[in-house]
Amino acid sequence: MKDFLNLIKQLKSIDDAIKILSTQIDIDKQIQNALDFAILAHQGQFRKSGEPYIIHPILVASITASISSDKTMVISALLHDVVEDTDYTIEDISELFGNDVSLIVEGLTKIVAMRDEKLAPSSSNEKLISSALTFRKMLVASIEDVRVLIIKLCDRLHNMFTLDSLPYKKQLRISEETLVVYAPIAHRLGISQIKNLLEDLSFRYIYPDDYQNIDDYIKKNNQNLNIRLNSFIIKVKNLLGMQGFHRDDIEVLGRVKHYYSIYLKMHRKGIEIDEVLDLLAVRIIVKEPIECYKALGTLHLNFTPLISRFKDYIALPKDNGYQTIHTTLFDEDSIVEAQIRTERMHQLAEYGIAAHWKYKEGKSSEDSEINLEWLKSLPYQDDSIEEFYELAKHDLFSEDIAVFSPRGDYFTLPKDSVALDFAYAVHSEIGEYATTAIINKEKASLLTILKNGDIVRIITQDEPILHCSWIDTVKTAKAKNAIRSNCRARAREVDELSGYNILATIFDRNPLEIKKILEDSNALGSIRKIPINVDVLKEKIHRISKEAKIREVRFWELLKRGYKKPFIKEIDHLSFFVNKHIDRVEFDFCCHPKIGDDIVAFYKGNRAIIHHKLCRKAYSMIKSEEPMLFVKWKGNKLSRYRLIIALQNQKGILAKLLTQLSNIGLNVIGIELGIYSSESAEYCQIEVESEFPDIKAISQAISNQFKLIEIVALDDAYNKK
Numbered sequence: 001m002k003d004f005l006n007l008i009k010q011l012k013s014i015d016d017a018i019k020i021l022s023t024q025i026d027i028d029k030q031i032q033n034a035l036d037f038a039i040l041a042h043q044g045q046f047r048k049s050g051e052p053y054i055i056h057p058i059l060v061a062s063i064t065a066s067i068s069s070d071k072t073m074v075i076s077a078l079l080h081d082v083v084e085d086t087d088y089t090i091e092d093i094s095e096l097f098g099n100d101v102s103l104i105v106e107g108l109t110k111i112v113a114m115r116d117e118k119l120a121p122s123s124s125n126e127k128l129i130s131s132a133l134t135f136r137k138m139l140v141a142s143i144e145d146v147r148v149l150i151i152k153l154c155d156r157l158h159n160m161f162t163l164d165s166l167p168y169k170k171q172l173r174i175s176e177e178t179l180v181v182y183a184p185i186a187h188r189l190g191i192s193q194i195k196n197l198l199e200d201l202s203f204r205y206i207y208p209d210d211y212q213n214i215d216d217y218i219k220k221n222n223q224n225l226n227i228r229l230n231s232f233i234i235k236v237k238n239l240l241g242m243q244g245f246h247r248d249d250i251e252v253l254g255r256v257k258h259y260y261s262i263y264l265k266m267h268r269k270g271i272e273i274d275e276v277l278d279l280l281a282v283r284i285i286v287k288e289p290i291e292c293y294k295a296l297g298t299l300h301l302n303f304t305p306l307i308s309r310f311k312d313y314i315a316l317p318k319d320n321g322y323q324t325i326h327t328t329l330f331d332e333d334s335i336v337e338a339q340i341r342t343e344r345m346h347q348l349a350e351y352g353i354a355a356h357w358k359y360k361e362g363k364s365s366e367d368s369e370i371n372l373e374w375l376k377s378l379p380y381q382d383d384s385i386e387e388f389y390e391l392a393k394h395d396l397f398s399e400d401i402a403v404f405s406p407r408g409d410y411f412t413l414p415k416d417s418v419a420l421d422f423a424y425a426v427h428s429e430i431g432e433y434a435t436t437a438i439i440n441k442e443k444a445s446l447l448t449i450l451k452n453g454d455i456v457r458i459i460t461q462d463e464p465i466l467h468c469s470w471i472d473t474v475k476t477a478k479a480k481n482a483i484r485s486n487c488r489a490r491a492r493e494v495d496e497l498s499g500y501n502i503l504a505t506i507f508d509r510n511p512l513e514i515k516k517i518l519e520d521s522n523a524l525g526s527i528r529k530i531p532i533n534v535d536v537l538k539e540k541i542h543r544i545s546k547e548a549k550i551r552e553v554r555f556w557e558l559l560k561r562g563y564k565k566p567f568i569k570e571i572d573h574l575s576f577f578v579n580k581h582i583d584r585v586e587f588d589f590c591c592h593p594k595i596g597d598d599i600v601a602f603y604k605g606n607r608a609i610i611h612h613k614l615c616r617k618a619y620s621m622i623k624s625e626e627p628m629l630f631v632k633w634k635g636n637k638l639s640r641y642r643l644i645i646a647l648q649n650q651k652g653i654l655a656k657l658l659t660q661l662s663n664i665g666l667n668v669i670g671i672e673l674g675i676y677s678s679e680s681a682e683y684c685q686i687e688v689e690s691e692f693p694d695i696k697a698i699s700q701a702i703s704n705q706f707k708l709i710e711i712v713a714l715d716d717a718y719n720k721k
């Protein structure tokens with residue numbers, strides 16, 4: 001594959017492109033017809049590099065053929081740009097090449113890839129929106145036929161090969177999109193060959209200095225790395241031979257890990273490349289699944305395994321069909337990752353879902369079923385493009401763990417998922433009614449991070465529970481989407497009921513009477529905006545007064561005698577619009593609202609009692625129609641963040657940090673020292689408030705003097721019980 005792709009990068013002529021296509025698939029009459037049609041359609045078109053445009057679709061078809069022998073895919077790849085870039089229509093494609101090809105080409109055409117001239121600058125806030133929009137279009141277009149995604153990945157791979165002909169800003173922008181959109185999709189489809197290439201190619205353009213640093217190190221130490229790798233391979237082969245494996249029945253492949261994975265490991269651990277111990281990996285390929293376990297036993301009996309990194313994806317396959325045993329072994333002064341699989345498993349691991357077309361005629365009993373439910377169940381209709389991407393990326397990016405129900409059913413979840421993620425994975429209603437978890441027979445919080453192999457039982461109650469503050473803690477798209485949807489529905493209900501209650505308090509009337517008056521005057525619109533917009537409240541007060549004067553004579557007489565016009569009253573950090581006397585403000589203990597949270601206010605005995613808008617106790621009081629007041633925070637809303645910072649073991653370093661935080665406008669409201677310690681540094685966790693919502697600017701200001709490990713926005717303080 002490596003030699004083939006190196007050849008792809010160098011091709012500049014149509015004849016050479018056709019020749020390499022013929023090495024990957026037999027060019028029969030149907031493929032030849034598609035090839036001739038594509039050449040004719042793209043005649044006179046050239047790429048920015050100056051070469052004939054038709055070379056691109058031919059090479060995309062070649063890459064597609066290298067990972068799948070599905071003829072429909074290869075023909076579709078040859079034609080993938082015809083409808084978008086020529087005068088031919090999808091009807092023309094359907095008439096000439098059939099319905100299957102036309103549907104795939106139509107899907108590819110719907111993914112209107114961001115053109116170079118439309119790309120937002122790398123520093124622009126449009127970056128996430130643009131990437132998320134492309135991301136959703138790709139997934140939506142592939143629901144009916146996932147082959148659309150496979151061809152699109154091959155298309156992007158060839159585009160990345162030819163990126164040098166574009167200006168730097170466009171190289172950077174396309175690489176960023178590739179890293180956040182295309183590589184994760186390749187990962188989720190199990191096509192590791194393409195995923196690794198896309199990551200490394202993007203890495204080279206986005207972080208050229210880091211890429212060069214790793215490349216220089218690998219080249220400088222190439223001889224030593226190969227000696228260590230070959231030595232380990234020889235040991236493994238000899239050990240397996242002693243256990244009865246015939247040398248012709250096993251294959252041991254060695255490699256240095258790909259650059260982007262090395263880069264991620266360096267940054268996760270805060271180390272330099274010469275401190276990365278597990279740069280090497282081997283794959284042991286055997287004939288039968290049972291032999292994988294025999295090989296595993298041989299390795300564990302002769303090398304010390306790092307048990308925390310052992311994973312058995314043969315017994316518990318990933319959703320994309322991936323099956324391999326992973327183990328990590330100590331070998332003298334280094335660590336080597338070993339993967340054990342059969343030949344069929346190897347093809348599935350390299351080519352993922354595409355292998356089901358490449359080898360569909362010879363499908364064996366060891367094949368695991370590929371699960372595409374994740375693709376169909378994503379929240380495509382979500383109002384916010386950014387939210388859709390945020391939800392979906394967790395299911396695409398992360399490593400997997402397997403978690404079991406007490407009956408032995410297993411669920412694949414992203415790494416660092418919590419018990420509430422498991423509850424939603426079992427069933428949406430289980431998640432909504434969950435109160436606590438039993439993990440490995442011990443009671444635990446729903447926020448407990450799950451480990452590979454945990455056995456989990458969820459305890460539920462009779463009423464649904466909102467977990468609004470947990471939206472950033474859960475990892476799965478299903479849990480995030482359900483929590484966000486439920487909390488939005490509750491917020492809308494609370495706003496509407498609060499609107500009637502606030503008006504009822506102002507006029508000393510029953511909320512039902514207020515609703516009747518507003519109905520009579522066709523003024524029910526925008527009622528939900530009353531608790532958050534004082535102008536809407538003023539307008540409703542005016543409409544009620546006007547309607548009362550016209551139709552409610554008794555009500556109007558009462559208004560004339562005892563009604564007081566509302567006014568702005570400010571107390572501490574709060575601003576009220578009331579016509580009642582307020583002696584003092586109290587914050588209820590049940591939900592601990594903090595500055596900037598969405599809040600509601602109840603009126604009791606000349607006191608304003610503040611709750612978080614989504615507090616369960618407040619919801620009960622709102623439904624009981626208890627008197628309420630209009631309230632909002634006075635001045636700017638403060639943003640709150642949690643920081644994890646590594647402090648060097650130096651005298652006065654903490655005082656220096658606190659001074660720096662103060663200098664950049666951060667108010668420290670909590671600090672926890674010693675959450676983790678090493679020989680060179682101690683890690684502390686700090687909560688801060690700031691008037692400035694720019695998390696990147698804050699991160700940069702801190703990183704100028706200190707090593708910032710993590711910064712997380714804490715936007716919602718709804719109670720965590």
